[in-house]
Amino acid sequence: MTKKEKEKRQLKYNAPKGIHDILPPDIYLWQKIEKISKNLFEKYGYQEIRTPIIEHTDIFIRSIGEETDIVEKEMYTFLDRAGRSLTLRPEGTASVVRSFVEHNLNTLPTPQKFYYVGPMFRYERPQKGRFRQFYQIGVEAFGEKGPLIDAEVIAMLVNFLNLIGCENVNIELNSIGCETCRPLFKKELINFFSNKLSNLCTDCQRRHKTNPLRILDCKVDGCIENRQGAPMISRYLCENCTVHFEELKNLLNNLNIPYTLNPELVRGLDYYTKTTFEATSNQLGAQKAVAAGGRYDKLVEEFGGPPTSAIGFAIGLERIITLTKEKLTIQYPDPLFFIATIGKEAEMKGLILAENLRQKGYYVEIHYGNASLKSQLRKADRINAKVVLIIGDEELKSGKIKWKNLYTKEQGDVDINAVVSIVS
Ligand code: HAM
Numbered sequence: 001m002t003k004k005e006k007e008k009r010q011l012k013y014n015a016p017k018g019i020h021d022i023l024p025p026d027i028y029l030w031q032k033i034e035k036i037s038k039n040l041f042e043k044y045g046y047q048e049i050r051t052p053i054i055e056h057t058d059i060f061i062r063s064i065g066e067e068t069d070i071v072e073k074e075m076y077t078f079l080d081r082a083g084r085s086l087t088l089r090p091e092g093t094a095s096v097v098r099s100f101v102e103h104n105l106n107t108l109p110t111p112q113k114f115y116y117v118g119p120m121f122r123y124e125r126p127q128k129g130r131f132r133q134f135y136q137i138g139v140e141a142f143g144e145k146g147p148l149i150d151a152e153v154i155a156m157l158v159n160f161l162n163l164i165g166c167e168n169v170n171i172e173l174n175s176i177g178c179e180t181c182r183p184l185f186k187k188e189l190i191n192f193f194s195n196k197l198s199n200l201c202t203d204c205q206r207r208h209k210t211n212p213l214r215i216l217d218c219k220v221d222g223c224i225e226n227r228q229g230a231p232m233i234s235r236y237l238c239e240n241c242t243v244h245f246e247e248l249k250n251l252l253n254n255l256n257i258p259y260t261l262n263p264e265l266v267r268g269l270d271y272y273t274k275t276t277f278e279a280t281s282n283q284l285g286a287q288k289a290v291a292a293g294g295r296y297d298k299l300v301e302e303f304g305g306p307p308t309s310a311i312g313f314a315i316g317l318e319r320i321i322t323l324t325k326e327k328l329t330i331q332y333p334d335p336l337f338f339i340a341t342i343g344k345e346a347e348m349k350g351l352i353l354a355e356n357l358r359q360k361g362y363y364v365e366i367h368y369g370n371a372s373l374k375s376q377l378r379k380a381d382r383i384n385a386k387v388v389l390i391i392g393d394e395e396l397k398s399g400k401i402k403w404k405n406l407y408t409k410e411q412g413d414v415d416i417n418a419v420v421s422i423v424s
Contacts, residue, residue: 016132017126017132018124018130018131018132018133019132019133020133024332025332026321028331028332029321029324029325029328029330030135030317030321032328032330033164033317033320033321033324033328034137036160037115037117037137037160037315038115038117040156040160040163041139041160044113044152044156046114046139046141047113047114047115048114048115048116048117049096049099049114049116050116050118051089051092051095051096051098051099051116052089052095053088053089053118053119054086054087054088054089055094056084056085056086056087057075057077057085058085059087059094059095059098059303060075060090060094062302063093063097064090064094064269064270064271065211065214065269065271067206067210067214067270068214068268068270069217069218069268070091070122070268070269072203073123074090074122074123074124075088075090075121075122076088076121076123088121089120089121090120090121091120091136091138091314092118092136092138092314093138093140093269093271093296093312093314094271094299096114096116096138096312097296097299097300097303097305097310100112100140100142100305100308101304101305105142106143106305106306106308110142110143111141111143111144111149112141112143113139113141113142114139114140114141115137115138115139115140116138116139117136117137117138117317118135120133120135120136121133127286127287128284128286129285129286129287129316129319129322130287134316134317134318135316135317135318136314136315137315137317138312138314139153139156139293139312140311140312141153141310141312142308142310143308143309143310144309144311145309146244147245147248147251147275148251150244150251150274150295151248151252151255151257153293153311154171154252154257155252155255155257157279157291157293158279160315161279161290161291164320164324164328166281166290168281168282169281169290170258170280170281170282171257171258171259171277172259172262172265172277172278172279172280173249173259173260173261173262173265173275173276173277174233174234174262174263174264174265174266174275175233175234175237175244175245175274175276176213176265176266176267176274176276177233177236177238177241177274178238178274178297179273179298180238180241181233181237182233184236186212188231188236189212189213189215189230189231190208190209192229193208193212193215193226193227193230194208199222199225199226200215200220200222200226201220201222201223204218204220204223211270213266214270215227215230216230216266217266217267232263233263233266234261244275245274245275265277265278267292267294271296271299271302272295272296273294273295273296273297273298274294274295274297275295276293276294276295277292277313278291278292279292279315281319281323283323284319284322284323287319289316289319290316290319290320290323291313291316291320292313292314293311293312293314294311294312294313295309295310296312297309297310333363334383334384334385335363335364335365335385336362336363336385336386336387336423337357337362337363337364337365337385337386337387337388337389338364338365338366338367338376338379338380338383338385338387339353339364339365339388339389340367340373340376340377340380340388340389340391341366341367341376341390341392342390342392342393343393343396345393345396346391346393346395346396349391350367350389350391353389353391353416353419354366357420360420362420362423365380365383365385367379373390381406385406386405386406386407386423387403387404387405387406387422387423388406389402389403389419390402390403391416399416400413400414400415401413401419403419403422405422
């Protein structure tokens with residue numbers, strides 16, 4: 001073997017950093033959680049929406065905001081062959097809003113409610129609970145401006161977390177105001193940080209002028225330290241935002257949904273107005289948010305649609321899986337029948353029998369290629385098959401095949417056309 005051939009043989013490919021495979025049997029846990037969410041969300045009137053994984057880059061810049069960490073540092077952006085800038089979606093809301101406006105979904109009865117499941121991409125520093133490709137289950141509801149739907153959305157999230165056995169999750173709640181109350185708050189923030197500028201990171205020094213709210217969710221240590229004592233939006237809420245927030249709290253109290261007020265919860269995306277919330281767990285280390293969301297009453301307009309209030313959240317699937325892995329029992333399918341064959345003709349009969357049984361709805365595995373009966377039976381055992389059907393020369397002649405139930409150890413002969421009678 002030449003050196004080059006040797007090197008080629010040793011070449012080992014790994015998935016890119018921060019990006020993972022989801023393999024069986026884990027995948028059954030993922031499917032179970034996705035199924036529970038789908039069943040629950042549909043009870044609340046949400047319908048599935050599938051938007052593309054790549055979008056025009058501008059969609060994310062306009063919605064998430066130019067000054068955010070996501071847009072500044074974390075997007076997977078590339079030019080397509082025609083030189084257009086495209087981006088792997090870092091989140092789902094922007095795409096759903098784009099789709100809502102593009103297809104004039106505002107003309108349908110309100111509220112329009114959607115859910116989605118899929119991968120998102122952020123070029124973050126990978127660590128426990130933080131990946132570069134991660135999965136979200138998200139919901140977005142359009143067309144309701146009152147707090148009733150805020151309460152319903154939060155109740156739905158709490159119900160979901162309860163259903164999958166996510167315990168000790170806290171709902172943190174805040175209101176970050178609207179375009180009426182923000183200007184005064186921004187002014188206060190600018191004043192507060194103006195004599196601390198040299199302690200802030202260079203991004204935040206720039207944000208101080210352009211988007212001071214973003215300093216409040218910067219992840220750099222110096223910025224975190226220097227925002228101690230910063231003004232809080234809750235003190236600057238206008239009448240409309242105050243009433244909305246008070247009503248929401250009252251509704252949540254009446255629904256017996258516990259929550260904690262967190263006046264520092266500003267979220268890392270620019271599109272939010274009024275209500276913001278996060279579901280956090282203290283069992284996850286630094287990346288403690290299992291889900292997060294809020295209202296975004298201006299985004300549809302920002303995308304060229306009519307004024308339309310909206311609210312939603314997204315759940316981080318990897319983090320949910322970490323919390324529920326031990327608790328959720330998963331039942332993945334085992335073969336009901338394994339067909340062991342000896343000889344070419346038996347192999348063909350086995351293949352036909354397997355097809356017939358599968359058409360009747362049974363899960364059937366067969367043996368491929370030559371092997372002793374002993375090793376075929378060993379394989380049946382390893383894959384946890386319930387019943388082994390054995391076809392050899394004698395069985396072909398008599399039309400009766402041998403069967404053995406590997407669970408109960410019962411065995412016997414059965415007509416090849418009546419195999420189902422063994423299990424029914
Ligand atoms: P987000 O807070 O950026 O909000 O993400 C929502 C959730 O996704 C987080 O709470 C976390 O569980 C998960 N997540 C985010 N980044 C990562 C990562 N790098 N690795 C693993 N999990 C992660 C949004 O994405 C908004 N679109 C939510 C929303 C929907 N707001 C309104 N509608």
